[in-house]
Amino acid sequence: MVDVSMAEAGAGPVPQKGVEGERRLRPYLLFIWPALIVCSAVIIFPWLFTVWMSLHDFRIGSPMTFIGLDNYKDLATNRRFLESIGHTFYFTVLSVALPMVLGTLAALVFHKKFWGRGFFRTLFIMPMMATPVAVSLIWTMMFHPQLGVLNYLLSLVGLPPSQWVYAPGTVIPSLVLVEVWLWTPFCMIIVLGGLASLPSEPYEAALIDGASQWQMFWKITYPLVAPFLVVALIIRTIDALKAFETIWVICNGGPGTASETINVYLYNQAFAYNQVGTASAVVVVFFAIIVALSLILLWARQKAAWT
Amino acid sequence: MTPRTRRRIRRLADRTALGLSVAVLLAPCLFVFFWMVSLSVKYDIDNTAWPPVFWPEQMTFENFKKVFEESPMFLYFWNSVQVTGSATLVSLLLGVPAGYGIAKAKANRMAGVLLLSRMTPGLSYLIPLFTLFQIIGLIGTVWPIALTHLVITLPIVVWIMIGFFETQPHELEEAARIDGATLWQAFRYVALPLARPGIVVGAILSFITSWNNFIFGAVFAGRTTRTMPVAVYNMLTFESFAWGPLAAAAIVVMLPVILLTIVIQKEIVQGLSTGGVK
Numbered sequence: 234m235v236d237v238s239m240a241e242a243g244a245g246p247v248p249q250k251g252v253e254g255e256r257r258l259r260p261y262l263l264f265i266w267p268a269l270i271v272c273s274a275v276i277i278f279p280w281l282f283t284v285w286m287s288l289h290d291f292r293i294g295s296p297m298t299f300i301g302l303d304n305y306k307d308l309a310t311n312r313r314f315l316e317s318i319g320h321t322f323y324f325t326v327l328s329v330a331l332p333m334v335l336g337t338l339a340a341l342v343f344h345k346k347f348w349g350r351g352f353f354r355t356l357f358i359m360p361m362m363a364t365p366v367a368v369s370l371i372w373t374m375m376f377h378p379q380l381g382v383l384n385y386l387l388s389l390v391g392l393p394p395s396q397w398v399y400a401p402g403t404v405i406p407s408l409v410l411v412e413v414w415l416w417t418p419f420c421m422i423i424v425l426g427g428l429a430s431l432p433s434e435p436y437e438a439a440l441i442d443g444a445s446q447w448q449m450f451w452k453i454t455y456p457l458v459a460p461f462l463v464v465a466l467i468i469r470t471i472d473a474l475k476a477f478e479t480i481w482v483i484c485n486g487g488p489g490t491a492s493e494t495i496n497v498y499l500y501n502q503a504f505a506y507n508q509v510g511t512a513s514a515v516v517v518v519f520f521a522i523i524v525a526l527s528l529i530l531l532w533a534r535q536k537a538a539w540t
Numbered sequence: 541m542t543p544r545t546r547r548r549i550r551r552l553a554d555r556t557a558l559g560l561s562v563a564v565l566l567a568p569c570l571f572v573f574f575w576m577v578s579l580s581v582k583y584d585i586d587n588t589a590w591p592p593v594f595w596p597e598q599m600t601f602e603n604f605k606k607v608f609e610e611s612p613m614f615l616y617f618w619n620s621v622q623v624t625g626s627a628t629l630v631s632l633l634l635g636v637p638a639g640y641g642i643a644k645a646k647a648n649r650m651a652g653v654l655l656l657s658r659m660t661p662g663l664s665y666l667i668p669l670f671t672l673f674q675i676i677g678l679i680g681t682v683w684p685i686a687l688t689h690l691v692i693t694l695p696i697v698v699w700i701m702i703g704f705f706e707t708q709p710h711e712l713e714e715a716a717r718i719d720g721a722t723l724w725q726a727f728r729y730v731a732l733p734l735a736r737p738g739i740v741v742g743a744i745l746s747f748i749t750s751w752n753n754f755i756f757g758a759v760f761a762g763r764t765t766r767t768m769p770v771a772v773y774n775m776l777t778f779e780s781f782a783w784g785p786l787a788a789a790a791i792v793v794m795l796p797v798i799l800l801t802i803v804i805q806k807e808i809v810q811g812l813s814t815g816g817v818k
Contacts, residue, residue, distance in 0.1 A: 260645075260723050261640075261641035261642075261644050261645040261723075262641065262645075263641070263723075263724075264637040264644075265638045265641040265642060265645075265650060267633075267637070268635055268638035268694060269638070269650070271634055271694065272653060272657065272694060275665065275687070275688075275690060275691050276657055276660065276691070278672075279664060279665045279668040279669060282667075282668035282671070283664055283668055286667070286668070293671075335565075338565075339565050342558065342561050342565060345558060351805070351806065353562055353566060354805070354809065355801070355802065355805040356566055356569060356570065357569060358801070358805065358809065359569060359573065359798065359801065360569055360572075362752075362798065362808075363752075363794045363797065364751070364752045364768075364769055364772075364790075364793050365752060365754065366754045366769040366770075366772055366793070367789075367790035367791075367793045368572070368790075370772065370773075370776055370786055370787075370789075370790050371572060371575065371576045371579070371787065371790055373776070374579065374783050374786065374787070375572070375575060379590070380587075380588055380592070382575055382592045385590075385592050414568055414569070414572065425809070468658070471658055471659050475661050477662070477663075477754075477755055478754050478755065482773055496661060496663060499663050500663060503666070503667050504759060509667055509671070512663075512667055513667060516661060516663065516664040516667070519661055519664075520659065520660060520661060523659045523660075524659055527659060
């Protein structure tokens with residue numbers, strides 16, 4: 234995240250490789266080492282182990298045999314896995330786009346000064362602090378097709394009842410609803426931080442030149458806040474790809490496998506079927522997807538910054 | 541219409557629009573919390589009524605009593621406190637100096653590790669660690685859970701602290717250094733006391749994230765080592781139709797987190813939004 238900001242902030246020299254950078258870094262290494270060691274122990278060891286296991290036919294409780302890339306080859310033709318990739322993208326696109334749009338709108342509202350702003354803002358960020366499992370539980374009860382309060386609310390405005398998470402066609406949009414509810418505040422906070430850092434001079438100049446509100450938003454606010462939007466976008470995308478709790482608690486990837494994302498498929502392989510070898514291969518593919526998407530977003534961001 | 545009344549009408553319209561948008565933004569949030577509380581204080585007969593009962597004629601705290609009577613909630617609470625507390629403490633011990641070092645040395649490449657750790661799916665730590673802990677025989681205690689929580693709490697603390705130390709003026713430490721303080725002393729006696737607000741934010745955010753985490757506990761916890769979210773999830777699978785106790789349990793789990801959020805809401809907003817772009 235530091236990488237993301239430094240280039241655009243233009244504040245302070247971007248550290249250069251070489252003598253200068255190294256001399257500045259060396260005395261501080263002692264501060265960083267302990268965390269780095271723990272981080273790598275907890276991250277790198279599992280990584281090596283995962284890659285190694287993904288090359289084996291390995292079920293918990295039975296001996297492991299080396300099978301090379303067979304796990305990956307199987308995945309490439311495994312229909313359930315390929316479908317789970319589709320579900321993941323469907324779920325991710327919706328649960329990134331909607332919180333981003335709503336969060337930005339909310340940030341624009343909460344950036345204005347009004348009576349009780351702090352209080353309302355606290356209320357607004359409550360969802361992202363609430364325990365996701367507990368929240369998912371409440372939504373499960375609200376989604377109930379016969380007794381759930383959501384269908385009652387629909388009937389109040391004259392809409393037909395929905396099957397929500399109990400039908401393959403509506404399960405993913407319904408889950409996205411929960412995701413939007415949970416994470417819109419997160420996007421709001423990041424964008425709000427961007428708005429707070431805006432200088433006031435361009436607006437004064439624009440006012441003098443007779444610019445409209447709309448023009449000011451697109452010509453001044455949007456470009457200045459864009460770096461913050463990208464940060465929110467990247468983090469949200471990573472988190473949405475990795476979403477697990479909501480899906481797992483509310484519908485277990487069902488009905489059938491209709492909402493089984495990569496992460497849920499992974500969990501099932503590893504801990505329901507004990508197929509550690511397959512699951513490890515899924516982890517490697519999954520991580521590659523996440524890194525690739527993040528890099529694309531970072532790249533798109535830099536490209537946008539130069540034009 | 542005089543220009544003045546027109547302006548007044550315009551201001552009134554602006555205000556109404558603002559009020560309405562705040563109401564629309566808050567409605568979903570408030571409704572879900574309201575419904576949670578409502579479910580938790582109603583008898584089952586009201587909870588399964590159609591149309592749903594919004595304001596019950598009779599309120600009850602039976603559901604909460606049930607939660608504590610039918611499951612060892614205090615044990616789970618203690619488990620959660622142990623896991624979250626130790627993960628947060630270790631994260632602070634390691635993460636605050638690391639954040640300081642990275643901020644002062646402008647070692648942004650090191651901070652890239654943080655982004656990488658966020659990208660790694662939680663489950664990918666679990667399979668190898670699960671296998672490892674089984675071999676060592678740590679399964680069945682809360683410590684593997686606490687250890688895995690470090691994966692999420694440490695990056696949060698480092699992230700917040702980088703943002704904090706970067707904005708801290710460095711003149712004071714330089715003065716201390718000129719007076720002969722070592723690098724460590726300058727950190728310990730000058731930078732650290734000044735960073736107390738940042739440490740509080742880092743600690744609380746780390747606490748909240750760890751408290752809310754489900755997946756690590758779900759994999760590693762045995763019957764007696766469940767953390768709160770895992771315990772509540774298990775209630776769902778065993779009594780799917782007792783809505784009252786379920787909602788009550790949901791409230792019990794998130795209460796500490798909600799209280800913490802209220803206490804330091806302002807700092808959370810600041811900490812997250814400045815940390816966000818760093």
